Amino acid sequence: xxxxxxxxxxxxxxxxxxxxxxxxxxxxxxxxxxxxxxxxxxxxxxxxxxxxxxxxxxxxxxxxxxxxxxxxxxxxxxxxxxxxxxxxxxxxxxxxxxxxxxxxxxxxxxxxxxxxxxxxxxxxxxxxxxxxxxxxxxxxxxxxxxxxxxxxxxxxxxxxxxxxxxxxxxxxxxxxxxxxxxxxxxxxxxxxxxxxxxxxxxxxxxxxxxxxxxxxxxxxxxxxxxxxxxxxxxxxxxxxxxxxxxxxxxxxxxxxxxxxxxxxxxxxxxxxxxxxx
Amino acid sequence: xxxxxxxxxxxxxxxxxxxxxxxxxxxxxxxxxxxxxxxxxxxxxxxxxxxxxxxxxxxxxxxxxxxxxxxxxxxxxxxxxxxxxxxxxxxxxxxxxxxxxxxxxxxxxxxxxxxxxxxxxxxxxxxxxxxxxxxxxxxxxxxxxxxxxxxxxxxxxxxxxxxxxxxxxxxxxxxxxxxxxxxxxxxxxxxxxxxxxxxxxxxxxxxxxxxxxxxxxxxxxxxxxxxxxxxxxxxxxxxxxxxxxxxxxxxxxxxxxxxxxxxxxxxxxxxxxxxxxxxxxxxxxxxxxxxx
Numbered sequence: 001x002x003x004x005x006x007x008x009x010x011x012x013x014x015x016x017x018x019x020x021x022x023x024x025x026x027x028x029x030x031x032x033x034x035x036x037x038x039x040x041x042x043x044x045x046x047x048x049x050x051x052x053x054x055x056x057x058x059x060x061x062x063x064x065x066x067x068x069x070x071x072x073x074x075x076x077x078x079x080x081x082x083x084x085x086x087x088x089x090x091x092x093x094x095x096x097x098x099x100x101x102x103x104x105x106x107x108x109x110x111x112x113x114x115x116x117x118x119x120x121x122x123x124x125x126x127x128x129x130x131x132x133x134x135x136x137x138x139x140x141x142x143x144x145x146x147x148x149x150x151x152x153x154x155x156x157x158x159x160x161x162x163x164x165x166x167x168x169x170x171x172x173x174x175x176x177x178x179x180x181x182x183x184x185x186x187x188x189x190x191x192x193x194x195x196x197x198x199x200x201x202x203x204x205x206x207x208x209x210x211x212x213x214x215x216x217x218x219x220x221x222x223x224x225x226x227x228x229x230x231x232x233x234x235x236x237x238x239x240x241x242x243x244x245x246x247x248x249x250x251x252x253x254x255x256x257x258x259x260x261x262x263x264x265x266x267x268x269x270x271x272x273x274x275x276x277x
Numbered sequence: 278x279x280x281x282x283x284x285x286x287x288x289x290x291x292x293x294x295x296x297x298x299x300x301x302x303x304x305x306x307x308x309x310x311x312x313x314x315x316x317x318x319x320x321x322x323x324x325x326x327x328x329x330x331x332x333x334x335x336x337x338x339x340x341x342x343x344x345x346x347x348x349x350x351x352x353x354x355x356x357x358x359x360x361x362x363x364x365x366x367x368x369x370x371x372x373x374x375x376x377x378x379x380x381x382x383x384x385x386x387x388x389x390x391x392x393x394x395x396x397x398x399x400x401x402x403x404x405x406x407x408x409x410x411x412x413x414x415x416x417x418x419x420x421x422x423x424x425x426x427x428x429x430x431x432x433x434x435x436x437x438x439x440x441x442x443x444x445x446x447x448x449x450x451x452x453x454x455x456x457x458x459x460x461x462x463x464x465x466x467x468x469x470x471x472x473x474x475x476x477x478x479x480x481x482x483x484x485x486x487x488x489x490x491x492x493x494x495x496x497x498x499x500x501x502x503x504x505x506x507x508x509x510x511x512x513x514x515x516x517x518x519x520x521x522x523x524x525x526x527x528x529x530x531x532x533x534x535x536x537x538x539x540x541x542x543x544x545x546x547x548x549x550x551x552x553x554x555x556x557x558x559x560x561x562x563x564x565x566x567x568x569x
Contacts, residue, residue, distance in 0.1 A: 014376045017368075021385045024442065028388075030408045031400050046403075046411040088294040095291035107292070114303050116552050118503045120527045121544040124320075124537050125309035126302065133301060148302020151295045180287055209393025211506050212528075227394045234399060234510075241403060248403075251396045259391040263384050270447065271454030 031252075035245035042241050057246035064237070065229040065247055066221070071254070073218075074208060074225050076139050081146040081207050082200050085154050088147060089199065090192055093158030094184055098170075108159070114152035119212060127216050135217070142217045146207055154199050161195035162188070198269030201262060208255055226251050314542035319535050332542035342518060343543060346526035353436060353522065354501035360441045361497050362490075365448030370482075372449075373456045383453070387446035398510025401439045402426065405511075429519040432512045436520060439507060444500060448493045455489030456482070484565070491562040495555055502551050523547055 034042050036053045061067075092111075096104050126145070127136065135141030165188060173183045211227045218224060224232070230251050237243055259266060314332055316325045336343055368386055372379050392400065405425035413421030425431045459482060467477050483490075505524035508514065514521035514529075521529075527547060531540030 010374070010376065013371060013374075014378065017371060017376065017382055018378065020368075021382055024386060024389065027400055027404050027408075027442075030404050034403070034407070042407060045415075046407040047415060048411075088298065091291040092295035095288065099288070104292075107296070111295070111299065114299070116499065116548075116555055117303065117307065118524065118544070118547055118551055120503075120505070120524050121310060121541075121548040122303060122306040124531050124541050124544065125306040125313060129301065129305050129309060144298060145302050147294075147298040151299050155295065181290070184291075205391065205393070209396070211394035211509075227396070230399065231395055234395070241407065244399070245403065248396055248400055252392055252400075255391050255393075256388075259388070260384075263387070267383065267387060267450050270450045 031245055031248055034241065035249045037242065039240065039242045042245075054242065057242045058250070060243050061233070061246040061250060064233050064243065065226070065250065066224070067226075067229070067250055069222055070224050070226045070229045073139065073223060074254075077143055077146070077225065078204050078207050080140075080143045081150065082203055084143065084147050085150045085203055086196055086199060089151050089154035090158050090189060090196070091184065092151065093155045093162055094188060096155070097159055097162045108155075111152045111155050114149075115156075123212060123216060130217065137218065137220060137223065139223065142214060145213060145217060146203075149213070150203055150207075154203065157199055157202075158192065158195055161192060165191055197265055201266045201269055204258070205255070205266075226254075310541045311545060313538055314545050316538045317536075318538040318541075320531070320537040321535075325538075328538070332539050333546070335539070336543060336546065342521070343523075343526055345518065346521045346523045349433070349519070349521060350502060350504075350523040353433065353440075353504070354498060357437050357440045357444075357501045358494060358497040360437065361444045361448055362493055364441060364445040365493065366452045368445065369449045369452035369456055373453060383450070386449055389443045389445075390447045392443070394506045395510040397439065397443060398507045398512075401435070402511055405435055426512055427516060429516065432516060432520040436504075436507065436511060439511060440501065440504065443507070444497065448497065451489055451493055451496075452486070455486040459485050487562060487566040491559055491566065494558055494562060498555055498558055499551065502547075502554070 030046060033049060034046055035057060036055065037050045038052070038054050041048075041051060096108050130136050130141060130145065133144075135144055169187060169191075170183050173187055174180075178186070209227065210225075211231070214225045214228050215231075218228065230247055233247050234244060313325075315327060315329055317328050317331075318325045368382075372383060376382070409421045409423075409425050412418070413423075423431055426435050463481055463485075464477060467481055472480070503524055504522050505528065508520065508522045508525050509528075512520045514525050523543075524547075527540055527543045530543060531537050534540075
């Protein structure tokens with residue numbers, strides 16, 4: 001039974017946390033509220049609620065960002081990068097866990113090492129190497145690049161999970177005459193579902209928001225992602241906050257919706273990955 | 278014999294794609310990076326001359342900008358790693374008690390992490406330049422009327438504030454999971470023995486979550502060292518390159534000054550520094566991990 005003092009203390013702490021949460025949310029408030037104001041109103045008082053709602057900012061921003069094309073590119077890249085990464089990493093992780101040869105143990109560490117290499121240490125030669133393999137200036141090229149960048153983390157996450165799958169299931173399937181490939185795809189892979197969801201969520205978050213890799217690999221206008229379009233808009237409309245903010249809202253809304261819909265799984269995924277590993 | 282062959286085939290089928298893409302995208306460029314750092318490549322021309330350690334010598338003796346960025350990045354990293362971990366841990370610790378709005382708060386504190394790339398920096402640019410000045414006018418609090426992002430100091434702290442806001446939620450999630458793993462019997466036993474809150478925190482909670490601290494510090498150090506997108510969009514290195522991170526310095530050297538050989542040399546040094554610091558950190562914190 002909690003004392004009255006403890007109950008009051010809990011209440012005060014809860015109120016303090018809620019106020020901190022409001023402070024945390026304030027940048028979102030500023031961006032959303034000012035995106036429908038006229039430029040004059042924004043400069044006058046950025047903290048106030050809008051007097052009239054200027055939806056023109058959004059139609060203007062939509063055109064400047066070529067939002068339909070940029071969004072389509074983002075979706076294509078995210079979907080195919082995920083499909084590839086899940087397939088490639090789950091297979092690799094399975095092999096690395098089930099066959100603990102010295103080669104495979106070394107390979108595990110080599111994959112892990114990628115998480116320490118800064119992007120800047122690879123980005124310059126990457127363009128050269130990528131052009132040899134015809135990977136530049138195309139969606140499939142950048143998707144393949146994400147395979148390379150993403151395997152390290154995805155394999156790490158899958159490995160941790162596969163270790164917890166009991167061998168007996170696979171052994172009895174083998175006795176029943178199933179091939180290794182059959183065992184993996186028909187039995188093990190379906191069991192990986194929770195981790196597959198986590199891997200997809202985490203990969204989507206970083207691939208969607210990525211800036212540097214698309215910058216160096218997608219130079220043409222029709223291949224731009226949302227990040228690149230916003231970059232070019234800000235270059236041109238430097239201080240025109242009315243259109244810039246509308247563009248920013250359009251940039252963050254897709255991922256916000258994605259996150260809010262799946263937030264429980266995303267958060268559970270991060271904790272599982274960090275604590276198990 | 279057949280078993281050996283089928284073993285090889287399995288190895289190639291399961292691991293082949295991963296090894297292939299990893300080699301093409303990470304290993305090859307890295308190896309070439311090391312090679313190019315010993316040349317004077319400018320990114321386009323066919324003539325590449327081997328110049329040995331000239332790039333490295335120039336960087337270490339002649340490049341004031343590089344050392345300025347290095348010092349800036351180091352200060353930024355030290356402060357940000359401490360702040361993000363403190364904030365993430367504190368919020369996690371408080372949220373681990375039974376507060377009613379716990380799940381909602383957890384989601385809200387994580388939300389900043391959903392923003393990324395340039396959007397993060399551009400949003401905060403507006404907040405610092407227009408938002409803060411409006412608040413300053415309304416409330417007359419000096420803090421908000423400072424020339425945010427316009428001076429070396431405000432640019433530095435602006436970056437720290439945004440970085441902490443962005444990453445604390447991610448670390449909070451990991452700390453929550455770590456705190457959940459602490460057996461309640463131990464805390465109850467400590468209560469019975471008369472331990473106060475500080476003693477419980479210091480002697481039980483922190484030693485038991487050391488593995489999580491290792492992970493969180495590793496992540497924070499790596500993120501802080503590698504910070505680029507935020508730097509590029511919030512301050513672009515200004516004013517006058519005073520807030521230029523190492524990552525931005527390398528980017529500028531390669532893509533603006535067109536000195537790719539020099540840029541990759543810096544990038545190699547960068548990698549060595551990051552790898553060294555994170556290795557030291559992981560081995561230090563791993564020593565303090567306690568098994569139940």
